[in-house]
Every structure is written in C-alpha cells, then in structure tokens.
Amino acid sequence: NAGVTQTPKFQVLKTGQSMTLQCAQDMNHNSMYWYRQDPGMGLRLIYYSASEGTTDKGEVPNGYNVSRLNKREFSLRLESAAPSQTSVYFCASKPSSFETQYFGPGTRLLVL
Amino acid sequence: TQLLEQSPQFLSIQEGENLTVYCNSSSVFSSLQWYRQEPGEGPVLLVTVVTGGEVKKLKRLTFQFGDARKDSSLHITAAQPGDTGLYLCAGLSGGYQKVTFGTGTKLQVIP
Numbered sequence: 001n002a003g004v005t006q007t008p009k010f011q012v013l014k015t016g017q018s019m020t021l022q023c024a025q026d027m028n029h030n031s032m033y034w035y036r037q038d039p040g041m042g043l044r045l046i047y048y049s050a051s052e053g054t055t056d057k058g059e060v061p062n063g064y065n066v067s068r069l070n071k072r073e074f075s076l077r078l079e080s081a082a083p084s085q086t087s088v089y090f091c092a093s094k095p096s097s098f099e100t101q102y103f104g105p106g107t108r109l110l111v112l
Numbered sequence: 113t114q115l116l117e118q119s120p121q122f123l124s125i126q127e128g129e130n131l132t133v134y135c136n137s138s139s140v141f142s143s144l145q146w147y148r149q150e151p152g153e154g155p156v157l158l159v160t161v162v163t164g165g166e167v168k169k170l171k172r173l174t175f176q177f178g179d180a181r182k183d184s185s186l187h188i189t190a191a192q193p194g195d196t197g198l199y200l201c202a203g204l205s206g207g208y209q210k211v212t213f214g215t216g217t218k219l220q221v222i223p
Contacts, residue, residue: 004154033211042118042200043155043213059212090154101145101211103154 004104023091032074036087116214135201149198
C-alpha cells in the first residue's frame with residue numbers, strides 16, 4: 001500500500017514547454033486534489049475531482065488542465081509553462097466528504 | 113474567494129514555552145482541519161473540528177473551533193523541538209469537498 005504517489009519528484013522546464021504531473025492513489029479514494037505551495041502562501045487548490053468522471057476548478061486554475069483518468073489517477077497538465085508556475089505541487093486524495101486528506105510527497109517544478 | 117489568514121506567520125520559541133496560533137476567515141466553513149508539514153513532505157492531518165465552539169485535545173495540543181465556525185486556534189503547551197514544522201489550517205466547504213488552506217505558521221522550537 002503506497003498511499004499517494006507523484007511523479008516526477010523534480011522537474012526543470014523552459015518557458016513555453018509543456019508537461020504532465022502524474023498522481024496515483026491505491027486507497028480506493030473517491031476524491032482527488034491538486035495544490036500548489038509557494039513560500040508564505042500556504043497551499044492553494046488548483047483543481048479537484050470529487051469522484052471519477054468529474055473535475056472542478058479550485059482557487060488558481062488558470063494555466064492548468066486536469067484529467068481524472070480513472071479512480072486511481074489524477075493528472076495535472078501545464079500546456080505552456082511560465083516562471084510564475086514555479087512551485088511545489090502536491091496531490092492529495094480522500095475517501096469522500098468528511099474524511100482525512102492524504103498527501104503525496106510533492107513535485108518540485110522550476111520554470112526558467 | 114474564501115481566505116484563511118493565519119497568525120503569526122513565523123514563531124521561534126524556547127523549549128517548554130506555550131504558544132497559540134490563530135486561523136481567521138470572514139467565511140463560514142463546514143469544518144476546519146489543522147495539519148503539520150515537515151520540510152520536503154506533504155501535510156499530515158492533526159485534527160478535524162466540526163461543531164462551533166468545539167474543543168479537541170491531542171496530548172499537548174488543544175484545538176478550538178470558533179462559535180461562528182469562521183475561526184480556529186491551536187494552542188501548544190510546553191513546546192518540544194519535535195513540534196517544529198509548518199502548521200496549516202484548512203477550511204472545508206462545498207459538501208466537504210472543497211478545501212481552502214490557510215497561509216501557514218512556521219514554528220521553530222529551540223532546545
């Protein structure tokens with residue numbers, strides 16, 4: 001039982017490049033989340049998926065797209081990376097409604 | 113946009129001292145959670161408070177949810193170096209699906 005896994009752990013991109021951050025959970029959770037964490041800003045919700053087949057915008061969705069591929073996987077795509085997207089990205093999942101969120105180890109992204 | 117402001121932003125204290133961290137919002141939340149995050153790792157849940165006025169204790173940590181469900185506090189008694197970390201509050205809304213995190217409080221406990 002690996003919990004929530006994220007790949008890659010670290011990535012450097014040039015402005016304008018695209019990439020997809022992968023997230024998978026093996027806990028059979030319904031809900032999955034993508035956050036970004038910047039110094040002094042706490043975690044900000046980018047997108048979330050309350051259940052397989054649904055996605056909703058969070059606080060800072062601009063410049064990102066997501067795909068809930070199946071119940072296990074929730075990917076985050078940057079179509080044209082910008083330096084402002086330099087951050088640490090966390091994926092999380094939880095069973096449903098009033099439950100604990102479990103976080104992955106994070107992906108550190110640097111956009112030059 | 114729902115915002116959760118935490119204060120103080122940074123706190124450096126000596127081992128054995130007491131401290132309180134505040135989490136305030138103008139929005140009402142269904143419930144509020146507190147997390148602790150170590151460097152290089154994701155946040156880990158400490159507690160969830162659901163009812164206005166609720167108080168929960170976890171060893172030396174005491175959590176309180178405001179009566180109006182807009183604010184919360186975390187009090188640590190006799191802080192230990194192991195308490196060092198980033199403390200985050202998070203408000204749940206939208207049927208508990210939407211989670212809004214606070215700005216974070218970085219705590220350092222000096223031995």
